[in-house]
Amino acid sequence: MREFDVTIVGAGLCGSIAATMLGRSGRAVALVDPSRIYPDDFRVEKFDDDQMRVLRNTGLGEAVLAASTHDRSVSVSMLGRMAEKRISDQRGFDYGALVNLLRREIPPSVAQIHAKVTTIANGADRQRVTLSTGETVEARLVVLASGLNNGLREALGIERADLARCQSITFGFDMEPAAGASFPFRALTCYGEHPRQRIAYITLFPIGTRMRANLFVYRDLGDPWLSAFRAAPEATLAHAMPRLARWTGPFRIVGPVKMRPVDLYETRGYLKPGVVLVGDAFATACPAAGTGARKALVDVERLCNGHVARWLATPGMGVEKIATFYADPEKTASDRRSFALARDLKRRTLDESLVSWARRWAKLALLRLRWAKTAAADASSRLVAGAEQPLEAPAGSPGPRP
Structure with a gap:
């Protein structure tokens, strides 16, 4: 039986980032996932500047920048009319390629185990993880980053509670x-x-x-x-x-x-000794609202930067420790914001009332006004910059007098 400080179940976006962060901090970490190479998967395909700020806090921002495509500018249309053209700092990528790149950032000290997790026996001190290979590993903490997989959660007595079935389709x-x-x-x-x-x-x-x-x-x-x-x-x-x-x-x-x-869902009964859930394993987000990746990134960043080291510094891994992560102010604010934006975007999109139409036209007018002001400011800056350039003397003419 091998023993670790932390065993991470799932080597997608969340699991790979967590393994890199904890491995770099000197923790004894095992990362368990059946695939040696992450397969092609249709999930998040771009990060905005807000998500990149969270990624930089994980220490992986530069790696993602190098593997993504910068859009630099974006045109926005509303009601079939051009609303604005503005500078943009979004980064596009193939999800599977990104996860495989993040896996290459994982330190060699992290034990990458290619197997499925069949059972997790958790407790207030040590957690025992049984694998499909028959091997068993022990750790003080298990990070469940297994995405939409419901089997392990159910075995731990954690329930899925649906908030909105088929919230959106991408x-x-x-x-x-x-x-x-x-x-x-x-x-x-x-x-x-x-x-x-x-x-x-x-x-x-x-x-x-x-x-x-x-x-x-x-x-x-x-x-x-x-x-x-x-x-x-x-x-x-x-x-x-x-x-x-x-x-x-x-x-x-x-x-x-x-x-x-x-589907939008959350989990109930998630407060268990020795086990913590991150990303979709804890709760889903709607991709249309653009918060899914950020919510997952905040989960991992706050867990690894804000809690794990403190938990491991003292004996035990009871629920009183685990509860501090779920109560983390940045995490809870991120979760609330994600759900609120998903609900509000769907309501605004489908609302056919006169009030809603008035709001759409008002937003279009506001964006166009901002666009016009930005264009005028840019034009003014170019004129000023041109006026400040010194005139070149004609060829053969004397230079400036002292």
């Missing part, structure tokens, strides 16, 4: 101009043109040389629209967002169309 696909040229933007976000289409927005952003698109819709899994989109994505999207082609021109959807429905 489609992911590559797009290219039908004429074979390039799109006239670095990145583009177009919000739904009418509530009846049940589209939150579509966002286009670069990953390497490809233009990636994520489409967020609010529909039930039995809705025929989903099958229609997968069968004829260009025609279905053009019908749902007829003004999209104003900004993209004629386009093609190339490669596979991936679909991911998301």
